[in-house]
Amino acid sequence: DIQMTQSPPSLSASVGDRVTITCRASQGISNYLAWYQQQPGKVPKLLIYAASTLQSGVPSRFSGSGSGTDFTLTISSLQPEDIATYYCQKYNSPLTFGQGTRLEIK
């Protein structure tokens, strides 16, 4: 099975910082890649799909890029409400998630 590896596992940044999270697939997955945000105690929320398409209603400070095996999620200017764990997921079956990146405010 294709494995999804996120880095870093955790990250501490200041409000206003540019933040980048990476996700690597063990084999090529084209652009079947989504990013989800899970705020503490809440249900995951879709941020990005098809590697770079912003889900409706998601702030434009979030962006995604990549194709094949290497993908990134970027937050251009970190806001306090962005404190969450972020997961990548490949969605050509099996629908494997990355292990998550916990983002904290410094």
Place this chain on the structure above:
Amino acid sequence: QVQLVQSGAEVKQPGASVKVSCKTSGYTFTSNIIIWVRQAPGQGLEWMGWISAYTGNTNFEQKFLGRVTMTTDTSTTTAYMELRSLRSDDTAVYYCARVAGITPRYPIDYWGQGTLVTVSS
């Protein structure tokens, strides 16, 4: 609006079974895949499997083969997930979620609220 409402928390003994329901509304039930995801305390998201509400076809993560059943009832637009031979490491929040299309080649766009299943003697 699209809603997925799950059944309430469960406490089960090791070796027992649990069946979680997921009542959907606000969309055409047979137009989407339903996926089940679990999250152990303090851990990440783990995909368990999916079911097509249109065909009834299923696909499971290998570690759950033989222990999980997923079904749908189109008359009540409800999906079900049954996990058998429960162990303590099955303690988790179980989510149903809607895939944004009729095949699994779409992301998840709506989630249920989650059902906590606690396995303890």
